[in-house]
Amino acid sequence: MTSLQIWTYVIVGLSFALxxxxxxxxxxxxxxxxxVAGGGVHPVAxxxxxxxxxxxxxxxxxxxxxxxFGGYKTSLFLMGWTGGYxxxxxxxxxxxxKFGKFTVPEFIGDRFYSKTARIVxxxxxxxASITYVIGQMKGIGVTFGRFxxxxxxxxxxxxxAIVFFYAVLGGMKGITYTQIAQYVVLILAYTVPAIFISLNxxxxxxxxxxxxxxxTAATGYEGVYLLDHLDQVVSELGFAEYTTQGMNDRLDxxxxxLSLMIGTAGLPHVIIRFFTVPKVSDARYSAxxxxxxxxxxxxxxxxxxxxARLNLTTTIQTGEVGxxxxxxxxxxxxxxxxxxxxxxxxxxxxxxxDGKIQYYNDANEEMNAKAEGFGWKGNEMVKIDRDIMVxxxxxxxxxxxxVIALVAAGGLAAAxxxxxxxxxxxxxxxxxxxxxxxxxPNISEKAELNASRVAMAGAIAVAGYLGLNPPxxxxxxxxxxxxxxxxxxxxxxxxxxxxxxxxRAGAIAGMLAGITVTMLxxxxxxxxxxxxxxxxxxxxxxxxxxxxxxxxxxxxGAIVNFAVAFAVAKVTAPPPEHIQHLVEDIRVxxxxxxxxxx
Amino acid sequence: MLSDxxxxxxxxxxxxxxxxxxxxxxxxxxxGILLVEPLNAIKLGGYKLGFWFAQQGSIYVFILxxxxxxxxxxxxxxxxxxxxx
Numbered sequence: 001m002t003s004l005q006i007w008t009y010v011i012v013g014l015s016f017a018l019x020x021x022x023x024x025x026x027x028x029x030x031x032x033x034x035x036v037a038g039g040g041v042h043p044v045a046x047x048x049x050x051x052x053x054x055x056x057x058x059x060x061x062x063x064x065x066x067x068x069f070g071g072y073k074t075s076l077f078l079m080g081w082t083g084g085y086x087x088x089x090x091x092x093x094x095x096x097x098k099f100g101k102f103t104v105p106e107f108i109g110d111r112f113y114s115k116t117a118r119i120v121x122x123x124x125x126x127x128a129s130i131t132y133v134i135g136q137m138k139g140i141g142v143t144f145g146r147f148x149x150x151x152x153x154x155x156x157x158x159x160x161a162i163v164f165f166y167a168v169l170g171g172m173k174g175i176t177y178t179q180i181a182q183y184v185v186l187i188l189a190y191t192v193p194a195i196f197i198s199l200n201x202x203x204x205x206x207x208x209x210x211x212x213x214x215x216t217a218a219t220g221y222e223g224v225y226l227l228d229h230l231d232q233v234v235s236e237l238g239f240a241e242y243t244t245q246g247m248n249d250r251l252d253x254x255x256x257x258l259s260l261m262i263g264t265a266g267l268p269h270v271i272i273r274f275f276t277v278p279k280v281s282d283a284r285y286s287a288x289x290x291x292x293x294x295x296x297x298x299x300x301x302x303x304x305x306x307x308a309r310l311n312l313t314t315t316i317q318t319g320e321v322g323x324x325x326x327x328x329x330x331x332x333x334x335x336x337x338x339x340x341x342x343x344x345x346x347x348x349x350x351x352x353x354d355g356k357i358q359y360y361n362d363a364n365e366e367m368n369a370k371a372e373g374f375g376w377k378g379n380e381m382v383k384i385d386r387d388i389m390v391x392x393x394x395x396x397x398x399x400x401x402x403v404i405a406l407v408a409a410g411g412l413a414a415a416x417x418x419x420x421x422x423x424x425x426x427x428x429x430x431x432x433x434x435x436x437x438x439x440x441p442n443i444s445e446k447a448e449l450n451a452s453r454v455a456m457a458g459a460i461a462v463a464g465y466l467g468l469n470p471p472x473x474x475x476x477x478x479x480x481x482x483x484x485x486x487x488x489x490x491x492x493x494x495x496x497x498x499x500x501x502x503x504r505a506g507a508i509a510g511m512l513a514g515i516t517v518t519m520l521x522x523x524x525x526x527x528x529x530x531x532x533x534x535x536x537x538x539x540x541x542x543x544x545x546x547x548x549x550x551x552x553x554x555x556x557g558a559i560v561n562f563a564v565a566f567a568v569a570k571v572t573a574p575p576p577e578h579i580q581h582l583v584e585d586i587r588v589x590x591x592x593x594x595x596x597x598x
Numbered sequence: 599m600l601s602d603x604x605x606x607x608x609x610x611x612x613x614x615x616x617x618x619x620x621x622x623x624x625x626x627x628x629x630g631i632l633l634v635e636p637l638n639a640i641k642l643g644g645y646k647l648g649f650w651f652a653q654q655g656s657i658y659v660f661i662l663x664x665x666x667x668x669x670x671x672x673x674x675x676x677x678x679x680x681x682x683x
Contacts, residue, residue: 067653072634075652079626082657086622087629091616091663094671184641208654225644243649261624279682280671288664293658355635587608588680 007405008147012434015185015409016162019178023166026174031449034171035102036275037426041176043282047289049179050273051327052417055297057139058478060186060414065386067305073246073253082298084264089287089551092265093274095497098586104268105433111496112507113579115438120511122429124488125268132481137467139415160464167420168456175420184412185294193394193403194300197307200397202226207303231265232311237360238367256552263482264555266490269425280589307390311396316359322374327356331457336395336524345385427456468592479551487514487557495565500583505572510565518557522550607678618667626656
């Protein structure tokens with residue numbers, strides 16, 4: 001076993017032992033503890049747990065890679081996934097906390113005095129959460145495979161076993177305290193390598209400031225701003241200038257950002273975290289703390305992305321573009337290059353047979369003409385998987401093995417914590433909304449607690465099955481989850497709080513219209529139920545409605561939801577008087593009390 | 599019907615909300631997306647300003663906004679007597 005593997009087993013093993021310990025300590029004894037951790041979580045602690053709950057494998061592993069290759073336009077992920085917390089803190093969390101029940105569909109059912117509305121809410125919640133959880137299961141399998149060299153399946157089973165242990169035993173209580181531990185692990189794993197890399201390139205330990213600083217003498221570009229240098233390096237190779245890349249797709253960027261923001265605010269596994277704090281005012285502060293903890297990672301990610309792109313490019317293009325010895329000789333490639341080649345995520349093909357690596361944009365005509373003059377026959381880095389950026393970063397920067405091992409533990413913490421939060425949202429909507437709310441209202445608390453444990457075990461089994469046999473649409477799952485939450489759950493919650501006249505018919509019609517429009521638009525570009533043969537518009541840009549990509553369409557779905565709901569509410573009977581009192585009551589903080597299931 | 603007190607509290611809340619959401623919109627959709635080109639002419643260290651808003655500045659403002667809202671709402675809660683015991 002290599003030293004890196006030993007380190008990885010030790011650090012990952014220790015983090016798992018910690019999660020097990022917390023699980024035994026934080027067992028749930030009542031439905032209140034199982035669904036909302038007894039309602040006594042400190043707002044700062046809840047903010048930290050929300051950070052881990054929210055930041056998934058996609059944030060931890062994926063985002064820096066998206067930024068590295070997408071440049072400016074991918075800022076939409078940064079703004080979209082943080083700006084949603086402003087909406088959550090001001091439009092939803094405090095009022096839903098005042099309402100004081102256990103689940104999101106329960107609010108929908110009570111506010112719109114309708115079991116149908118509650119069931120539609122459950123369906124939207126389960127669709128959004130299941131699509132989201134598949135990505136987490138894949139993240140667990142892949143991380144295990146890369147760092148511990150186990151098979152994908154083994155990794156997945158280990159991950160399922162751990163989540164099973166603390167989520168089934170402890171419910172929200174166990175999940176909350178594990179998530180706090182997982183936050184600490186993942187944020188250390190993310191920021192430590194970033195600090196080292198920022199120091200290497202700019203001499204500034206803060207990645208946030210380093211990204212806007214000049215480079216050190218050791219890099220050979222003393223006094224040059226890092227971003228200016230990056231812009232120049234990538235443009236010389238025919239790629240789009242980093243800091244302005246994609247700047248002309250403004251409408252798409254606008255709508256995409258909006259989709260992610262309202263999708264974030266409407267994701268049930270995030271909303272229910274705010275049911276765990278003692279008071280309404282705590283819910284407001286807690287959303288702020290959550291964003292502080294999230295921002296530590298989200299403001300570091302742009303530096304990680306840009307610096308990784310610069311390191312990768314200059315490792316290959318070692319000298320002046322076009323000069324005979326300006327390119328890396330394949331035989332002299334560094335160790336991390338070989339490691340990632342072995343996984344197939346990095347692939348080289350010597351098209352012109354010169355034994356050197358040429359990495360440039362061969363889709364750019366002007367660059368192609370120049371490249372021909374150099375004797376280049378096309379881009380030879382035929383595959384660079386975006387996701388390796390964060391995972392390979394410590395190796396590219398020559399960091400010690402324990403840092404690399406820490407990154408493995410961080411990736412697992414991010415995936416496990418989000419999976420557990422999603423599974424709880426699914427399990428509680430089944431045991432509390434469907435079983436107790438609709439099918440067996442007279443069930444005892446003890447029986448409901450047992451049912452919620454069975455539902456949790458069932459949800460883990462389903463998620464595991466889908467992780468082993470990912471359906472064809474797994475690639476686009478996260479974007480779809482946001483589209484679903486944005487077009488169905490966010491609008492209905494907002495209207496439930498801010499409009500006293502919104503009624504049952506309007507809410508149901510709005511949810512159905514919003515989700516249908518979004519699904520249809522996604523389907524017609526990606527294929528019905530993601531069967532590619534059934535797409536009749538093609539995934540091509542010219543067919544996009546006003547140039548809006550399918551992933552960004554949740555915001556249009558939300559607008560449709562609002563419009564249909566208000567139109568239908570106008571021509572149907574207004575809500576009964578006790579509902580108007582209910583709305584008046586949730587608008588003031590006094591008398592919140594503990595969250596209850598009755 | 600709501601008491602006058604509760605109605606005024608709700609109106610004050612909506613006013614505060616409107617102010618916060620305008621700022622929320624301006625720093626992200628405004629400075630980060632719609633006005634990115636003119637703002638990029640200004641530099642903040644090595645950052646072009648529009649780019650900085652899109653990748654850093656908007657997030658910092660979001661955090662300040664939430665705490666500003668939480669503190670201001672706490673004051674409104676107390677002023678109108680709706681704070682929790």
